[in-house]
Amino acid sequence: MKSYHVNIGAGLDGMVMKEHDMLVPGPREVLVRVRACSLSFRELMILFLGFYPLPVRPDVIPVSDGAGEVVAVGLGVTRVKVGDRVAGTVFPYWLDGPYTRDTAAQLGGSHDGMLTEYALLPEEGVVPIPEHLSFEESAALPCAAVTAWNALTGGLPLLAGDTVLTLGSGGVSLFALQFAKCFGTRVIATTSSEKKAERLKMLGADAVVNYRTTPDWSVAVRELTGGRGVDHVIEVGGPSTIVQSIKATRVLGEVALVGLVTDPKASPDTGVHRATTAGLVTLRSIAVGSRAQFLAMNRAIAVNGLKPIIDRVFPFEEAKAAYQYYQEAQPFGKVIISQS
Amino acid sequence: MKSYHVNIGAGLDGMVMKEHDMLVPGPREVLVRVRACSLSFRELMILFLGFYPLPVRPDVIPVSDGAGEVVAVGLGVTRVKVGDRVAGTVFPYWLDGPYTRDTAAQLGGSHDGMLTEYALLPEEGVVPIPEHLSFEESAALPCAAVTAWNALTGGLPLLAGDTVLTLGSGGVSLFALQFAKCFGTRVIATTSSEKKAERLKMLGADAVVNYRTTPDWSVAVRELTGGRGVDHVIEVGGPSTIVQSIKATRVLGEVALVGLVTDPKASPDTGVHRATTAGLVTLRSIAVGSRAQFLAMNRAIAVNGLKPIIDRVFPFEEAKAAYQYYQEAQPFGKVIISQS
């Protein structure tokens, strides 16, 4: 069996494929034949930026997100059986409740990830995938979709009729847009081009604000709510957008901070305290989500027949090209590495 | 100006129309030209059953639900202005947070209701109605729709992908079905006829169980969820359905008890404790909802372009016929008394 391996900050040249003996599941473990995986911003941080807020072990198999079939199970496994179609969870020991340092082990970081032919995972670290989704589509879910789900549903309750603000067209934002529309909310999205604006509207965005042509986009967003402000912001922009995100939010509305994507070289981080207290807003930090949230999200995806947006699919052998494309091409939707 | 007046248990013969001098709003009061009102089960309890769990004052103007235009405002009114299209709230002093005995004053009970040409209401006891709704449609909201909204959103959070069980086709159940579909949930409804089943499916019900032909309907509902049980029940049936409702519910799912519609002559109330603890279920009692919930619901109605289901509209002069029809005809949707 083959796997890719990386070291933090090694860059594409440092990414190597290795041949291994076949893995055998121990007690409470399952062996998954990986059929597809997907790239998230964390993979760029690890490979190119050389900065990641959680431990990355040397020579790790990268990529947190993947899906495949269970091909063997160890002693005492009760949650899945051979033949089940599953996805891995980013934090394989975070089952339910809030994130804790206790459950911080992470695929493609402290533990081997999914850019491999076969992955050995704890049984509680895999979830069944929706029947109507392919492996490629399911591989898009673990990081970006679960983060979007947690951002929307893990804090201030999301109600039909609420207004949700999403920023740009990254993976988390597109899933947030799709999920928010399932809940009967109104979605305002920001973007940098008219072409993307059109695509966001086709996905259900009720209004789109171009932050290039409208640098004070928070004012425009607020006007779109009749001055009241939005109920929820899925804040993925970090220092460059946080203050405007807060200003767009209604009194006691919630800004969900997708924290891990913060660029350490970003513009200075000023004015957040003042904006938060002036607007009487809540900021809530997010770290992907639990297994229980993944399962609940999958029910929402199944009941509503949702399909993840996929930009492009690369074969396993061209994983490096996939990384490069993901970094450079500003994809609209997920970049997938497939083994089907 | 004309109003109908009733005493508790007086029956149709005891319902009389009277002529009054025009009302003048005092400080913090508004005068509403009522354009439509709607009948709820509480009106039957008050007029025919002679039983109601809250005080009903003698010679009260009946009917809790109505909508119209603000035609005059008293000193210090800031929330609305003359010309605004509004509905009254059933509990005019219950603004937000949980129901308390402190805020139990109720239109068409302790206070005069809406079966009148002009109603005097505290300014906080009216809410703006959605622009796309007529007065007749808006008059359908205060009791049944707010109860359904509270039942769905006031306790265990409602998530896209959840399964919701509604019982029959009364006002609360139809609104619950419509709202639940807005949230991206799966809805299972019960009914007694194939004709109603068809109409429920047209409103979005994903599955319908006929409780006549399937007396053990809770088993059938549970099977429709793959054995897991439903997440939410909007329980309006009282003693005759409560145990099956609980048995249809998943572990730690929630049964919202629409309490006021309990018939005091109902079948014996047995087995609830056993079913609740055996199924590890939560029972939560509901009493309509607050002004804040009404406002949130109106946002959901507006964003999703929802229309209340109306069975039949009677003119103001035929209010007694409306009561009779509502009691006897098993309407599918609300019965409205219009003054437009």
Place this chain on the structure above:
Amino acid sequence: MKSYHVNIGAGLDGMVMKEHDMLVPGPREVLVRVRACSLSFRELMILFLGFYPLPVRPDVIPVSDGAGEVVAVGLGVTRVKVGDRVAGTVFPYWLDGPYTRDTAAQLGGSHDGMLTEYALLPEEGVVPIPEHLSFEESAALPCAAVTAWNALTGGLPLLAGDTVLTLGSGGVSLFALQFAKCFGTRVIATTSSEKKAERLKMLGADAVVNYRTTPDWSVAVRELTGGRGVDHVIEVGGPSTIVQSIKATRVLGEVALVGLVTDPKASPDTGVHRATTAGLVTLRSIAVGSRAQFLAMNRAIAVNGLKPIIDRVFPFEEAKAAYQYYQEAQPFGKVIISQS
């Protein structure tokens, strides 16, 4: 090593001690030298009543509650180390969030329990015990104390100044009384004798109602709250007390149902629906609690220097006498089986 073994309904004669080879922890498992365990009502159900709502495997080592030292750990164990003082959790795979059927495996039921010299447990199924508690005191916690903690803190938030109602002087009720006092609440307890009333007051009960001399004790409890009703009931009595418990509760107060202790031969279960809707009350079913709740409870115990109430301690060799005493003596506090 020695263990006791039972079959469901076998009675004391069917309880046998066996000699085994020493156990060896597999991956993610820990071996605990048990120093003490404690009896809960579930042990009586399993051994004497022959009724238990969850699976009990043949020849199981009984008793869900125990504490001891970690003496060996398997591969990959990170949460504890040899020498740690720990207690087992009743549901070893229920880590956080709500109880699910997925995590229903239970010590002394589907899995071997703690009435043994050595117990093999998954690493996530043990929690560190408070430093100021002995093994005997710590063994009192897993079932009764965690249930009381969940009943108080798992639903409607518990606030200083609230009034809490506890029933009798069983294990759950005494812990609920102690925890409730930590939170700055007022506690009303019921009991059947003046002697027990004195002991309950010494533990902090602000008022005690004798349900023998005051059969309509719910009226007395309500009067003690100035007519408002209590905020929280820890309902352990089942069919014989549930309706009065509900009647003692304030509007939108919460009755926590400690479900597993329901006696299947109890008095008829009637009037619960009517009382619940008339009083606008919430009923919430409880099944012990999660590992995360156990950890939070231990912090409360440590910060407040709480000590479990122990009625009597028996040596390991006299486990049968402990069962008999627990069943017959109406103990005030926990009955412990010690190996120290």
Place this chain on the structure above:
Amino acid sequence: MKSYHVNIGAGLDGMVMKEHDMLVPGPREVLVRVRACSLSFRELMILFLGFYPLPVRPDVIPVSDGAGEVVAVGLGVTRVKVGDRVAGTVFPYWLDGPYTRDTAAQLGGSHDGMLTEYALLPEEGVVPIPEHLSFEESAALPCAAVTAWNALTGGLPLLAGDTVLTLGSGGVSLFALQFAKCFGTRVIATTSSEKKAERLKMLGADAVVNYRTTPDWSVAVRELTGGRGVDHVIEVGGPSTIVQSIKATRVLGEVALVGLVTDPKASPDTGVHRATTAGLVTLRSIAVGSRAQFLAMNRAIAVNGLKPIIDRVFPFEEAKAAYQYYQEAQPFGKVIISQS
């Protein structure tokens, strides 16, 4: 009757006493003979800083906090009666649920305040005061105590065993310390002097960190929690403390931002976003609290026999001296202006 009057930014010289005709309560209004009022930071902002985030009407009677007796009631008043001992609520129309712009009317700001012999208030804008408190003690509650209560109980549930961090010895911080101890939590306080540290310990602080001698006090606080971080911070320091407050907080712990006390001339507000996402923390803004929170707090005060900490009492005639003392003396506890 006499009242003091101010204009925003007028300073002590601009504060004048005037004689008025006696006020008469209109419908739903009550007349209160004020017996004591207390000063909060907002009074300094209004009189001296000339900056306040909410409207201050010209020639307003200042001071949001006061207590006294009801001496007359208008038509339709049901919540209180003549002779009742009451305190005013800072936001007289904010009854329950979250703060909204709809209920932003504020005593001593948009509406006349309590530095007067008689105050006319809406009936829902007064709450009964605890029996064991004097008027002077009760006057200490409306702003500082309700803010502390909301900060502790309005977001992440507060549990016995949690660790709470309070900053300094202002009014909100002292109340937060007292309330937190009622809930069985551990309290860490910061201060600038050993003398104040002693007083904080006498009030129940379990540990005190001197931020003068320990400029990196967040590190010291974190060490005091064994590295885990505190569960709750009552953040009153604004830009000068916010980043350290966040750094002292555990993963998914909550920092309650007492927003209104932000000094507009404060040190630059930088690094908040980074600290929040790095620590996975929630920031929640606070604006005093609702009437319902005031009532719940009063129950906690009554059940636990709490007494507000009062630094010094001035007579009504020396109100200016009270302002001056409050501004200059760094009081430990509330400054009261009494009319008893």
